[in-house]
Amino acid sequence: MGRLVKFFSRRRSWSLPYVLFLAVFVVAPLVLIMIYAFQAEDGGFSIENFDKFVHQREAINTFIYSIGIALITTMICILLGYPAAYILSKMRASTARVVVMLFILPMWINVLVRTLATVALFDFLMLPLGEGALIFGMVYNFLPFMIYPIYNVLQKMDRSLIEAAEDLGATPRQVFSKVIFPLSMPGVVSGVMMVFMPTISTFAIAELLTMNNIKLFGTTIQENINNGMWHYGAALSFIMLIIIGLTTLFSGSSSEDGTNEGGLL
Amino acid sequence: MTKTNHIIEICNITKSFPDKVVLDDVSLNVKQGEFLTILGPSGCGKTTLLRLIAGFNSASSGKILIDGKDMTSVPPHQRPVNTVFQRYALFPNYNVYDNIAFGLNLKKVDKKEIEVRVKRALKMVGMTDYEHRDVQSLSGGQQQRVAIARAIVNRPQVLLLDEPLAALDLKMRKDMQMELKEMHRTLGITFVYVTHDQEEALTLSDTIVVMNEGVIQQVGTPTDIYNEPCNAFVADFIGESNILNATMIRDGVVEFMGREFECVDTGFGENQPVDVVVRPEDVYIIRNTEAAMFRGVVRSCTFKGVHYEMFVETLDGYEIQIQDYNCFEPGTEVGMMIKPADIHVMRKERTENRVEGKLVDATHVEILGETFECAPVEDIESGAEVDVCFGFSDVELTDDPDDGISWGTIRFILYKGDRYHLTIRTDDDEDVFVDTRDVWEDLDEVGIKIAPSALRVVRRNNQ
Numbered sequence: 001m002g003r004l005v006k007f008f009s010r011r012r013s014w015s016l017p018y019v020l021f022l023a024v025f026v027v028a029p030l031v032l033i034m035i036y037a038f039q040a041e042d043g044g045f046s047i048e049n050f051d052k053f054v055h056q057r058e059a060i061n062t063f064i065y066s067i068g069i070a071l072i073t074t075m076i077c078i079l080l081g082y083p084a085a086y087i088l089s090k091m092r093a094s095t096a097r098v099v100v101m102l103f104i105l106p107m108w109i110n111v112l113v114r115t116l117a118t119v120a121l122f123d124f125l126m127l128p129l130g131e132g133a134l135i136f137g138m139v140y141n142f143l144p145f146m147i148y149p150i151y152n153v154l155q156k157m158d159r160s161l162i163e164a165a166e167d168l169g170a171t172p173r174q175v176f177s178k179v180i181f182p183l184s185m186p187g188v189v190s191g192v193m194m195v196f197m198p199t200i201s202t203f204a205i206a207e208l209l210t211m212n213n214i215k216l217f218g219t220t221i222q223e224n225i226n227n228g229m230w231h232y233g234a235a236l237s238f239i240m241l242i243i244i245g246l247t248t249l250f251s252g253s254s255s256e257d258g259t260n261e262g263g264l265l
Numbered sequence: 266m267t268k269t270n271h272i273i274e275i276c277n278i279t280k281s282f283p284d285k286v287v288l289d290d291v292s293l294n295v296k297q298g299e300f301l302t303i304l305g306p307s308g309c310g311k312t313t314l315l316r317l318i319a320g321f322n323s324a325s326s327g328k329i330l331i332d333g334k335d336m337t338s339v340p341p342h343q344r345p346v347n348t349v350f351q352r353y354a355l356f357p358n359y360n361v362y363d364n365i366a367f368g369l370n371l372k373k374v375d376k377k378e379i380e381v382r383v384k385r386a387l388k389m390v391g392m393t394d395y396e397h398r399d400v401q402s403l404s405g406g407q408q409q410r411v412a413i414a415r416a417i418v419n420r421p422q423v424l425l426l427d428e429p430l431a432a433l434d435l436k437m438r439k440d441m442q443m444e445l446k447e448m449h450r451t452l453g454i455t456f457v458y459v460t461h462d463q464e465e466a467l468t469l470s471d472t473i474v475v476m477n478e479g480v481i482q483q484v485g486t487p488t489d490i491y492n493e494p495c496n497a498f499v500a501d502f503i504g505e506s507n508i509l510n511a512t513m514i515r516d517g518v519v520e521f522m523g524r525e526f527e528c529v530d531t532g533f534g535e536n537q538p539v540d541v542v543v544r545p546e547d548v549y550i551i552r553n554t555e556a557a558m559f560r561g562v563v564r565s566c567t568f569k570g571v572h573y574e575m576f577v578e579t580l581d582g583y584e585i586q587i588q589d590y591n592c593f594e595p596g597t598e599v600g601m602m603i604k605p606a607d608i609h610v611m612r613k614e615r616t617e618n619r620v621e622g623k624l625v626d627a628t629h630v631e632i633l634g635e636t637f638e639c640a641p642v643e644d645i646e647s648g649a650e651v652d653v654c655f656g657f658s659d660v661e662l663t664d665d666p667d668d669g670i671s672w673g674t675i676r677f678i679l680y681k682g683d684r685y686h687l688t689i690r691t692d693d694d695e696d697v698f699v700d701t702r703d704v705w706e707d708l709d710e711v712g713i714k715i716a717p718s719a720l721r722v723v724r725r726n727n728q
Contacts, residue, residue: 160354163321166341167348168368168419178367182358 033241036234049235059220059236066217067243069131070199073138074146077195078188080139081146085187086180088147089154100151103144111141115208122209133209138199145194153187154180197244271330272297272423272455273318278327280313280479287313289479290327295423295457295472300449302458302466305476306502311459314476315425318457319348332422346423347416351431353408355400361387361411362396368419386414389448406437417448423455430465442468463503467491475499496611497679497686500542507548507585509682511541511610519610522682523581524559526603530610540611545574545588547607550599557600561585563593577601583682618660618697621725622653630722633671633713634693639720650725657686657700659719662711669712673697675705689713 007013040046053059084103088096106114118137122129157180165175203218217240224233273295280288288310295301303311316322318329320341329336336344347368355364363370365386369379387393390410400408409429416424426445430438446469449456460466466473467487475482475490475498483495494500497508511521516531521541533539554560561579572588577599579585585601593599622632626647630639637653645651663669673691680686687699689711697713705711 158352158354160350160352161356163319163341164348164350164354164356164415165367166321167319167346168415169342169371170367171342174371179356179358183356 030241033234033237036231037238038235039231041231049232050239052232053235053239062215062220063217063239065214066200069135069138069216070196073135073142073199074192074196076135076139077143077146078191081143081191082150082184082188085147085150085154088151089157093155096151096155100148103147107144112204112208114141115205119208129209129211129213131210131214134206134214137205137209138202141205142195142199145198146191149190149194150184150187153184157183193248196247200244201240270297271295272332273457274330275314275318276328276330278314278317278324278329280310280317280322281325287479288317288324291476291479291481292327293474293481293484295455298453298455299471300446300456300458300469301472301474302460302470303474303476304460304463304466304502307461309476310479311461311476312427315348315427315457315459318423319346319425320344345421346425347419347421348425348427349409349412349416349429351428353405353412355408355411355415357401359400360396361392361398361400361403364400364411365415365418367415372419382418383414386418389417389451390414391444406433406441409433409441413445413448417452417454421454423457424452426456426458428460429458431460431462438465445469467503475502477502493609494542494611496614497540497542498677500540500609500611501679505545505586505588507543507545507682508679509541509543509583511539513537513539513610517605519608522559522579522583526558526608527605528608528610529605530608533610533612538613538616540613542609542611543585543603543607545586546572547603548585548587549602549604550575550577550587550589550591550593551602552593552597552599554598554600558602560598560600563595563597563599565595566592568592581683584680585682615698617654617656619652619654620695620697622651622722624649624651624722628717630720633673633691633695633697635671637670637715637720638717639722640718642722645722645724652723652725654721654723655715655719657698658684659715660697660699660701661714661716662687662689662699662701662703662705663714664709664711666712669714671713673711673713675707675709675711678705678707 037049038045038047040048088099091099115137118133118140119129122133127133161179161183162175165179166172170178201218201221203216203222206214206216206219217236221233221236221240224236271294273293275291275293275295278288278291279286291310291314303314305311313322317324318331318336320336320339323337331345356367359367362383365383366379369382374382383396384393387396390413392407392410392414395403395407395411400411403411409432413429429445430441433441442465445456445458458466458469467490470487472484473487473490474484477498483490483499485493490499490503494503494506500506500508509521511519513519513530513533513536514525515535516533517528519526519528519530519539519541528541551557559579559581561577564576564578564584566573566575569588572590573592575587575589575593577585577587579601587601620632622630624630624642624645624647625636627641627643628638629636630642630651630653631637632653639653671691673689675687676690676696677688678685679688681700684700684702685705687701687705689697689699691697691713699713
């Protein structure tokens with residue numbers, strides 16, 4: 001009894017539920033993906049799944065196409081999100097809070113519902129579903145994730161830096177290009193990660209908005225797993241994880257000196 | 266316009282924010298090449314004034330001329346001034362060299378010349394060899410040196426400094442003060458320096474401008490300001506001082522603490538109420554009580570490094586602060602003397618409260634946003650606009666929510682030897698001045714009560 005009390009009174013013991021959760025729902029699945037990816041159908045170690053991917057033209061095409069779509073989506077999100085965040089940061093704090101809330105509000109509705117609504121909207125406007133609709137849907141879904149971190153960085157930026165630049169002779173445009181924009185990079189990097197990663201792996205949005213005509217990598221993985229091809233699906237997932245891992249690594253190094261100002265929340 | 270030697274002319278500047286007037290009709294001239302310090306407590310409007318000169322804010326009314334040119338519509342980047350910010354404001358995305366070269370790069374100065382000038386500026390602030398350092402790896406003092414170099418490298422006509430040393434530790438601050446003074450001599454440009462540290466202001470400046478509540482209190486050289494403060498606020502803010510109520514008997518004779526003193530001030534009239542200021546170091550304290558001008562008992566004695574700081578209670582119940590190289594133990598009976606030249610007489614800004622109000626009926630008057638009972642008023646009709654006068658010590662203060670008639674916040678406390686002189690800003694934004702022996706604290710909420718017999722109601726003079 002006494003031992004039990006002692007055990008629960010240690011602060012370290014309190015983290016146990018979280019450690020268990022992480023182990024069961026995060027670490028174990030990742031390990032399983034790795035094991036499955038390097039297993040042949042008969043259960044022995046092999047790299048035949050990866051070999052299959054490299055030699056399957058269609059899968060590679062889908063893979064490259066997915067990255068392309070993700071890049072385009074991310075790019076559009078930056079182009080739309082940066083000015084929005086900039087304008088928000090210039091607003092009075094109370095007004096800005098309301099507007100940010102409006103941006104976040106659609107997040108309260110399930111992604112699938114929102115996407116179905118988008119499909120309905122395209123139908124209503126008699127616009128064709130397809131690549132355009134897909135990119136529209138993805139931008140619509142992920143734009144808030146771009147705006148928020150950029151807004152966060154801009155809004156916390158030390159006003160005296162902007163004044164210092166003006167004081168030293170910078171025109172408003174030069175203040176932006178030489179001070180504000182470079183200093184908001186950590187926010188942009190966070191935004192890119194928040195948008196690029198999910199767009200690579202999405203499949204529901206692609207299915208709904210292209211009437212299953214366009215396949216993204218996420219769709220390919222899902223199809224394989226649905227068809228019982230667990231090992232091949234795991235290998236594809238593994239490849240995707242590597243790509244996402246690489247972007248994280250890349251953005252991590254580029255925002256090294258920008259501290260951690262770019263967090264989403 | 267005739268060419269004057271005023272590099273900056275501030276003409277009737279008023280700056281108000283929706284809920285507050287920060288600067289109230291401020292006019293000031295800054296001479297070419299001088300080291301001018303704007304000194305005041307926080308919230309007095311000094312930083313706002315500096316920001317108006319730099320162009321970061323625009324005035325509600327009035328104008329600022331720099332080098333004879335009206336700056337009203339000139340944006341900050343086109344003004345011939347550079348600013349050193351309190352929190353340095355170095356660009357974290359550039360190294361030391363690029364920070365300093367920032368202004369020159371924008372002006373498209375030749376690369377070779379930039380290098381020469383940046384190196385010279387670095388040498389001037391004692392930071393040679395730091396060119397390629399990341400600014401965030403520097404200490405506070407080093408960052409401020411870089412910030413100063415970044416400003417002076419542009420050769421501005423005026424260098425504005427917004428409490429540049431406030432964030433540094435004492436030792437570093439002292440060193441930097443000397444360096445700034447030296448830099449001012451070498452560069453020969455005008456420095457406008459904002460600080461709340463009176464010692465810093467006295468050390469550095471050619472001219473000090475003392476501000477309070479958005480109004481300039483006094484402009485003068487450090488010795489002028491220290492030796493001849495023009496009012497109780499300045500005397501209290503600059504250095505330590507004993508401020509006492511007094512009566513000017515006639516030219517050269519002033520009465521306070523219950524006796525007459527010889528002084529050197531003249532021109533105040535006869536039997537006029539005045540304030541006197543005596544600096545703690547100007548009161549001579551001696552053991553021989555026979556030869557003294559007045560006597561008292563030491564209440565406390567604190568060692569302050571160079572001198573001892575003592576509080577002495579006189580036989581008449583006044584508390585006097587004294588600084589002396591000798592220590593007098595608490596409880597010692599001592600004698601004190603003051604030289605005529607060390608007694609500084611100041612005209613009183615006011616001798617009683619005078620507020621605008623309205624007579625409700627014969628025994629009630631509306632002042633300070635509330636209705637007060639007053640002694641019967643006979644010759645003024647009800648509803649008339651009136652002025653109401655009452656003495657400083659007629660006001661009774663209370664913290665009982667049911668007791669006070671009108672409420673306000675204590676804005677300024679002045680100790681006058683045997684009483685406190687409080688400035689209370691009432692909830693409807695009027696100032697009431699109160700003498701009390703009770704101890705209150707700055708920003709305390711207090712209720713105001715005034716005895717009916719103390720209120721003197723007079724017809725408003727509409728001239």
